[in-house]
Amino acid sequence: MDLFEHQGKELFARYGLPVPSGEVALSPEEAVAAASRLGLPVVVKAQVHTGGRGKAGGVKLAADLDAVRGHASDILGLDISGHIVRRLWIEQASDIAEEYYASFTLDRSARKHLGMLSAEGGVEIETVAAENPDAISKVLVDPAEGLTEEAARAWVEGANLNPAATDQAVEILRKLYVAYTEGDADLVEINPLILTPEGRVHVLDAKVTLDANAVFRHEDYAQYDETQPRDEREEAAHAKGLQYVGLAGSVGVIANGAGLAMSTVDVVNQVGGKPANFLDIGGGANAQVMANALEVINNDPDVRAIFINIFGGITRGEEVANGIIGALEAVDIEAPIVLRLDGTNAAEGREILAPHLNEKLVMEPTMLDAARRAVAMAAA
Amino acid sequence: MSIFVNKDTKVVYQGLTGSQGRYYGMLNRDYGTNVVAGTNPRKAGTDVEGVPVFANCTEAVAATGANASCIFIPAPGVFAAVMDAAEAGIEFVACITEGVPAHDEARFFNMLKRDHPGVRLLGPNCPGIITPGECNIGITAGHIAKPGGPVGIVSRSGTLTYQALYELQQKDIGVTTCVGIGGDPVPGTSFIDCLEAFEADPDTKAVMMIGEIGGSAEEEAAAFIKDNMSKPVSSYIAGVTAPPGKKMGHAGAIVSGGKGTAAAKMDALRDAGVRVGLNPTEAGELMAEIVAEL
Numbered sequence: 001m002d003l004f005e006h007q008g009k010e011l012f013a014r015y016g017l018p019v020p021s022g023e024v025a026l027s028p029e030e031a032v033a034a035a036s037r038l039g040l041p042v043v044v045k046a047q048v049h050t051g052g053r054g055k056a057g058g059v060k061l062a063a064d065l066d067a068v069r070g071h072a073s074d075i076l077g078l079d080i081s082g083h084i085v086r087r088l089w090i091e092q093a094s095d096i097a098e099e100y101y102a103s104f105t106l107d108r109s110a111r112k113h114l115g116m117l118s119a120e121g122g123v124e125i126e127t128v129a130a131e132n133p134d135a136i137s138k139v140l141v142d143p144a145e146g147l148t149e150e151a152a153r154a155w156v157e158g159a160n161l162n163p164a165a166t167d168q169a170v171e172i173l174r175k176l177y178v179a180y181t182e183g184d185a186d187l188v189e190i191n192p193l194i195l196t197p198e199g200r201v202h203v204l205d206a207k208v209t210l211d212a213n214a215v216f217r218h219e220d221y222a223q224y225d226e227t228q229p230r231d232e233r234e235e236a237a238h239a240k241g242l243q244y245v246g247l248a249g250s251v252g253v254i255a256n257g258a259g260l261a262m263s264t265v266d267v268v269n270q271v272g273g274k275p276a277n278f279l280d281i282g283g284g285a286n287a288q289v290m291a292n293a294l295e296v297i298n299n300d301p302d303v304r305a306i307f308i309n310i311f312g313g314i315t316r317g318e319e320v321a322n323g324i325i326g327a328l329e330a331v332d333i334e335a336p337i338v339l340r341l342d343g344t345n346a347a348e349g350r351e352i353l354a355p356h357l358n359e360k361l362v363m364e365p366t367m368l369d370a371a372r373r374a375v376a377m378a379a380a
Numbered sequence: 381m382s383i384f385v386n387k388d389t390k391v392v393y394q395g396l397t398g399s400q401g402r403y404y405g406m407l408n409r410d411y412g413t414n415v416v417a418g419t420n421p422r423k424a425g426t427d428v429e430g431v432p433v434f435a436n437c438t439e440a441v442a443a444t445g446a447n448a449s450c451i452f453i454p455a456p457g458v459f460a461a462v463m464d465a466a467e468a469g470i471e472f473v474a475c476i477t478e479g480v481p482a483h484d485e486a487r488f489f490n491m492l493k494r495d496h497p498g499v500r501l502l503g504p505n506c507p508g509i510i511t512p513g514e515c516n517i518g519i520t521a522g523h524i525a526k527p528g529g530p531v532g533i534v535s536r537s538g539t540l541t542y543q544a545l546y547e548l549q550q551k552d553i554g555v556t557t558c559v560g561i562g563g564d565p566v567p568g569t570s571f572i573d574c575l576e577a578f579e580a581d582p583d584t585k586a587v588m589m590i591g592e593i594g595g596s597a598e599e600e601a602a603a604f605i606k607d608n609m610s611k612p613v614s615s616y617i618a619g620v621t622a623p624p625g626k627k628m629g630h631a632g633a634i635v636s637g638g639k640g641t642a643a644a645k646m647d648a649l650r651d652a653g654v655r656v657g658l659n660p661t662e663a664g665e666l667m668a669e670i671v672a673e674l
Binding site: 216263282 | 400404407455456476478479480481482483486487489490491493494507518519520521524535536537538539540541542543546563565566590592593595596597600616618619620621622623658659660661
């Protein structure tokens with residue numbers, strides 16, 4: 001789950017990181033009211049789940065309330081890399097002496113957390129990494145040990161920040177590590193972390209991605225989930241708890257397990273078709289889940305055939321069969337269905353389905369056979 | 381021969397009293413696995429179809445001599461379950477549960493490494509492990525695996541693990557051991573751990589490796605194969621046609637910044653002498669060629 005900048009800053013603030021004061025605004029009027037409460041000058045910032053806001057005109061400094069109103073009107077509705085701006089963050093302006101970069105994420109190869117810090121902030125870290133890798137100071141943190149004061153200091157000293165920033169940076173980065181771990185984030189990134197002319201270090205931008213698997217221990221995650229960008233099909237699938245990614249083709253894909261679902265998308269492409277989606281009904285999917293999946297696919301007007309590819313492990317064949325029958329009874333599924341069913345209780349599942357087979361519901365013995373059939377039906 | 385588990389492996393099911401734990405615990409027992417115990421602190425002293433239930437793994441090990449565990453505990457309890465197994469002295473822990481927070485995985489992986497270096501963790505979010513004809517721990521349908529070798533299988537995806545077994549069975553090719561390592565960000569057991577074990581196992585003559593997009597585990601495995609493996613390998617990477625930047629379900633399966641693409645992984649594997657198929661069926665056919673040449 002990606003957070004808006006202001007949500008990230010609110011999360012950071014809860015862990016004691018210094019962030020500028022600000023308020024959310026959904027209209028120019030709200031922006032003006034927020035700016036009058038905060039005190040001028042303010043920065044009007046687009047809240048979108050993508051980078052490059054500044055270059056796209058989504059971040060503007062305002063010295064007076066007319067400017068706040070003007071910038072807010074300009075930025076609301078702006079299209080930034082396909083993301084339409086619907087909310088603003090009005091924030092007290094900060095004077096900047098220096099800009100740094102700081103982040104924590106998982107290093108999957110090391111199976112430890114990786115902290116990165118650079119005196120060259122404010123630009124994309126990928127650019128710094130490519131052009132001047134020595135400018136990034138790194139620390140690998142053992143998740144069983146945590147980030148000690150000593151390790152944090154050595155890491156910060158390796159980044160050659162302004163000496164006036166060192167002590168504050170050590171404190172801030174240790175707090176950032178706690179926000180990262182206790183907040184169950186996949187990524188926390190501050191770019192830039194700034195040093196002001198008065199010698200104060202604080203967070204100027206925040207990028208946070210949370211681990212959706214940790215939702216059970218964070219009540220506040222629900223509010224972030226509501227603001228995730230999804231297309232209509234993805235929203236409907238998400239509401240039903242399905243792992244769905246919209247694609248642009250005509251063959252609806254339903255499979256159990258992310259690997260098999262990806263493989264199904266591969267095979268549909270390889271036999272000359274175009275998948276309409278990736279849909280993983282997951283492990284342990286029951287009849288209701290299968291019915292939900294078919295309903296989501298059925299609502300996609302571009303779907304001309306549906307390929308259900310099930311290899312039962314924890315998912316049981318008879319549940320799949322009952323789900324398909326249940327869905328066919330409950331919903332008028334327009335596109336023909338091609339089913340491939342193997343694995344746990346596949347024989348029972350096939351037996352249940354046998355009396356229901358017709359030109360709108362066919363079974364094929366292998367994944368490739370089923371893909372060819374579905375692609376042919378979609379083209380017919 | 382086999383790797384990690386065999387006919388002498390005695391397994392305690394953590395979460396045997398839950399619906400999934402009971403269902404698969406009993407299926408595994410029917411397969412021939414030594415299902416010796418279950419755990420549930422609130423149901424200690426009861427039994428599940430004759431399998432005794434204990435409060436924790438330490439008690440289960442003391443009473444039954446269990447040396448492996450299989451975790452079917454819901455995600456919020458997995459951290460404690462892994463530590464419970466390790467503290468009981470269990471050597472092999474297969475965690476089937478999906479949806480475990482990545483920070484929990486990173487923490488228990490490194491705690492095991494530090495405090496219980498003799499423990500091998502498999503998963504979380506994996507189908508488990510099967511040494512056909514001897515021991516099936518987890519959710520793999522046993523009837524799709526032909527016993528006896530000569531092929532070892534290692535896979536990052538659950539359902540593709542079954543697909544791989546099935547492809548080989550269709551060609552009448554046996555399997556020594558099939559390991560599903562799972563697609564989560566911090567797998568307890570890596571491709572390399574399994575490749576190393578297969579290389580050392582005299583009955584495994586060739587290895588089939590199923591990967592997927594995202595991360596760099598396949599590239600690291602390719603480097604290992606190039607430098608350390610004498611046995612032939614066939615492979616398939618799921619997500620060949622996945623659009624970049626789209627997260628395809630698994631926490632791991634995302635392509636970003638040109639890294640972790642199927643093309644990059646397939647190139648690395650081909651460069652290491654691996655025969656790479658474009659779908660699971662092709663990878664099975666390539667393995668049939670390898671087996672014919674043995």
